[in-house]
Amino acid sequence: MKKLYLFWILIISTILLVGCQKNETPVPDEVPIDVYQKLVLAETLSGMADMTKTVIRVSGNLGLPTEYDGVTITYTSRMPNIIDNNGIVTLPTTCWIESRNQQGGIEEAFIGLNDNWPVVLDVVLTFENQTRTAKLLFVVAPQEGYSCNKYLG
Amino acid sequence: MKKLSLCLLILLSAICSFQSIYANDSDIIYQDSDYNRLKAVMQHVDNVLYYGHGYNQETLLLPDAINTLTGEPARWVFPNRASVPYADLANQQNFFRTLVALSKVTNESKYKEDAIDMLSYFMENYQDSNGLFYWGGHRTINLDNLEVQSTEGPNGPHELKNMMPFYELMLEADEERTTRFMKQLWTAHFEWATSDLNRHGSYSTAFDGNVFGQLIPDDVIKMDEMGYPIIPNDSPGKLPFVNAATDLAYAAFALSHQTGDPVPKQWAEYLMKQYHLASNPDTGMTVYQFKSTLVTKSLEDCSNPAYTNSGCGDRVARQFRDFGSIARESNVAWKNTQAVYVDNVLMLLEAAQKYGVSYFVDWARDYLEGYLEYAYIRIDGQNKIIPMFIDGTVTYGYVVPEVGYFGPSKMRIDYVDLPSTYLLPIFRTIVQTEKIEDRAKLWGYLRDIMHTFGLGDIGDVDGLSPKLELDTAIDDPFALMTMVELYEFTKNSVYLDAARTIADNIVTKRFHRGFFVESEIMLYSRLDQPDTLALLTLDAVLRGISLTDMPFYLADSGYIHGYLLADDGVTEDRSYTQNVIYTKTIYDWE
Numbered sequence: 001m002k003k004l005y006l007f008w009i010l011i012i013s014t015i016l017l018v019g020c021q022k023n024e025t026p027v028p029d030e031v032p033i034d035v036y037q038k039l040v041l042a043e044t045l046s047g048m049a050d051m052t053k054t055v056i057r058v059s060g061n062l063g064l065p066t067e068y069d070g071v072t073i074t075y076t077s078r079m080p081n082i083i084d085n086n087g088i089v090t091l092p093t094t095c096w097i098e099s100r101n102q103q104g105g106i107e108e109a110f111i112g113l114n115d116n117w118p119v120v121l122d123v124v125l126t127f128e129n130q131t132r133t134a135k136l137l138f139v140v141a142p143q144e145g146y147s148c149n150k151y152l153g
Numbered sequence: 154m155k156k157l158s159l160c161l162l163i164l165l166s167a168i169c170s171f172q173s174i175y176a177n178d179s180d181i182i183y184q185d186s187d188y189n190r191l192k193a194v195m196q197h198v199d200n201v202l203y204y205g206h207g208y209n210q211e212t213l214l215l216p217d218a219i220n221t222l223t224g225e226p227a228r229w230v231f232p233n234r235a236s237v238p239y240a241d242l243a244n245q246q247n248f249f250r251t252l253v254a255l256s257k258v259t260n261e262s263k264y265k266e267d268a269i270d271m272l273s274y275f276m277e278n279y280q281d282s283n284g285l286f287y288w289g290g291h292r293t294i295n296l297d298n299l300e301v302q303s304t305e306g307p308n309g310p311h312e313l314k315n316m317m318p319f320y321e322l323m324l325e326a327d328e329e330r331t332t333r334f335m336k337q338l339w340t341a342h343f344e345w346a347t348s349d350l351n352r353h354g355s356y357s358t359a360f361d362g363n364v365f366g367q368l369i370p371d372d373v374i375k376m377d378e379m380g381y382p383i384i385p386n387d388s389p390g391k392l393p394f395v396n397a398a399t400d401l402a403y404a405a406f407a408l409s410h411q412t413g414d415p416v417p418k419q420w421a422e423y424l425m426k427q428y429h430l431a432s433n434p435d436t437g438m439t440v441y442q443f444k445s446t447l448v449t450k451s452l453e454d455c456s457n458p459a460y461t462n463s464g465c466g467d468r469v470a471r472q473f474r475d476f477g478s479i480a481r482e483s484n485v486a487w488k489n490t491q492a493v494y495v496d497n498v499l500m501l502l503e504a505a506q507k508y509g510v511s512y513f514v515d516w517a518r519d520y521l522e523g524y525l526e527y528a529y530i531r532i533d534g535q536n537k538i539i540p541m542f543i544d545g546t547v548t549y550g551y552v553v554p555e556v557g558y559f560g561p562s563k564m565r566i567d568y569v570d571l572p573s574t575y576l577l578p579i580f581r582t583i584v585q586t587e588k589i590e591d592r593a594k595l596w597g598y599l600r601d602i603m604h605t606f607g608l609g610d611i612g613d614v615d616g617l618s619p620k621l622e623l624d625t626a627i628d629d630p631f632a633l634m635t636m637v638e639l640y641e642f643t644k645n646s647v648y649l650d651a652a653r654t655i656a657d658n659i660v661t662k663r664f665h666r667g668f669f670v671e672s673e674i675m676l677y678s679r680l681d682q683p684d685t686l687a688l689l690t691l692d693a694v695l696r697g698i699s700l701t702d703m704p705f706y707l708a709d710s711g712y713i714h715g716y717l718l719a720d721d722g723v724t725e726d727r728s729y730t731q732n733v734i735y736t737k738t739i740y741d742w743e
Contacts, residue, residue: 036612097551099475100554101554134531135529135539152475153475
């Protein structure tokens with residue numbers, strides 16, 4: 001009888017102790033892709049911001065990456081006449097801003113002060129229907145022989 | 154034997170049940186490290202009270218900041234070399250919130266009682282007969298002789314800019330004096346006939362018992378035929394800065410809540426509506442002011458660009474005239490943005506939550522979404538803002554041809570930092586947005602901004618799958634409060650783990666010589682610093698106290714502005730405590 005009791009106690013104890021274990025999610029064989037991290041890396045490593053560090057003085061293709069490690073990258077320009085959505089640059093024919101003095105007079109010192117255009121591109125990085133947005137700001141010089149007669153003040 | 158086996162079974166079951174409970178609540182077990190942080194806050198508070206009250210035992214007032222090497226009050230040195238230890242209660246509101254929060258988490262009423270005693274004493278002794286208190290940007294109390302001191306000439310005006318006093322406690326301390334102040338704040342600062350708002354209020358303006366008795370007028374802001382707001386340029390030097398309006402509105406909301414009279418609240422809604430109407434309908438970005446100044450100075454005076462008096466008209470129209478009609482002070486989105494998108498939004502959200510103005514949440518979301526959509530950019534791994542006007546016209550790289558109100562000639566407009574103070578308004582807007590689908594856009598920005606700050610990934614909008622940087626080196630009170638509120642919102646304990654790390658970092662990096670300071674080498678501990686309140690919000694959550702029962706962080710914008718002796722000891726300067734006094738390090742102290 002004693003042995004039977006001991007046997008039952010052992011069985012029940014085992015069941016209870018097993019029941020006390022935390023429910024743990026089984027570890028999958030493959031580590032799931034961290035999509036957000038992938039999008040972050042694409043922004044950082046794709047080289048899309050490389051040309052934002054210098055003034056762009058030549059028309060042509062910026063060579064913006066459209067894909068990095070499976071991440072699709074698209075661009076929407078806020079000034080498509082200067083940089084289009086494919087990263088093609090057309091140097092503008094006018095200055096960005098004409099600066100004059102408070103009385104509206106032209107001053108030698110202000111000529112050429114604000115010629116270069118800041119152009120913003122909105123970027124969308126996409127992987128597996130998840131997206132991350134970014135922005136790029138390029139500075140573009142006007143083409144040779146540009147005009148600058150556009151004072152707004 | 155039967156009994157023995159039964160006992161064993163019961164024992165095993167009990168152990169098992171205990172483990173289950175432990176496992177469910179394991180994230181809110183109060184730990185030694187939690188207590189160590191609380192101890193640091195208590196030590197700071199005890200030191201502030203000990204040294205602060207010790208300087209002049211004839212008063213209950215505390216100095217705005219304490220020299221952490223000597224325990225002496227910070228001093229404002231006037232151009233005549235008079236060195237004045239100052240107490241400006243408008244700049245101590247986070248300390249009062251800290252005291253109340255400390256009473257909440259410790260169950261010791263003495264801290265709150267101290268706060269009430271100090272506020273009662275202040276209101277009894279330092280309220281002008283017209284109802285305004287002697288506090289704010291240009292008035293303070295001299296702790297040597299306990300007299301009122303003006304830092305802006307002999308008769309400095311009343312000025313509050315995003316100071317948002319702890320009205321709940323003030324009303325508890327002295328309801329009559331507090332409500333008198335709230336009414337006079339409007340009488341002294343608001344012009345009922347023209348809806349002009351002056352950031353400066355006069356102590357000579359008589360008290361008006363019927364202050365809100367006027368009929369609410371038509372909106373100041375009208376739309377042109379294209380649906381864009383027309384910003385009037387008829388304000389005679391009384392610029393309606395939003396940081397002053399925020400305080401007026403906040404006072405009126407609190408007054409209506411206290412008295413049950415709906416009219417002050419209606420005026421507050423009217424006032425804030427003018428800023429909303431002046432916002433850009435295309436971008437959603439909002440404004441710092443809804444009027445420009447009337448030109449009252451002569452052409453000759455104003456021909457000198459260095460003369461930046463607002464009587465020469467809109468100061469941005471003068472200095473940034475090259476941009477044409479968009480160049481107005483109201484439309485600048487790269488300066489004073491903390492006032493517009495942080496302090497103002499926090500007040501709108503507080504008004505929505507506590508005072509029932511629920512549509513303010515939609516406004517807050519429009520402003521933040523517009524601003525972040527157009528201007529938020531990551532540059533070299535840092536959160537930045539592209540400088541622009543509120544219609545989206547970029548000003549990045551612009552070289553200012555002439556000197557003016559915004560800076561010297563040849564100044565180049567660069568990216569602007571997006572500081573961690575933005576986290577709370579963005580997150581609280583998300584929380585207070587009812588429809589889940591309307592939360593996604595701001596959550597995306599919050600996720601990117603927090604990741605860029607080095608806090609890790611807060612995950613999707615449900616907050617269930619974050620991958621936070623649990624070893625983060627961030628020691629930022631705003632990041633801490635956001636993590637705590639993220640936990641409160643999602644009940645995901647990972648946010649609490651991150652909050653604990655940040656809180657530990659705050660204590661390690663900012664608690665020195667018995668006080669909280671901005672960093673180890675900084676000389677002064679400000680009473681308005683947000684660190685202690687942030688640490689106590691975490692402590693409250695760890696103890697199961699709801700954040701709705703805790704004092705709410707609103708701002709730490711307290712400052713004094715006026716004339717003082719420059720560091721060279723010779724020249725006269727006109728500056729702020731934040732620029733001249735609170736920048737001093739322990740190495741500046743002789």
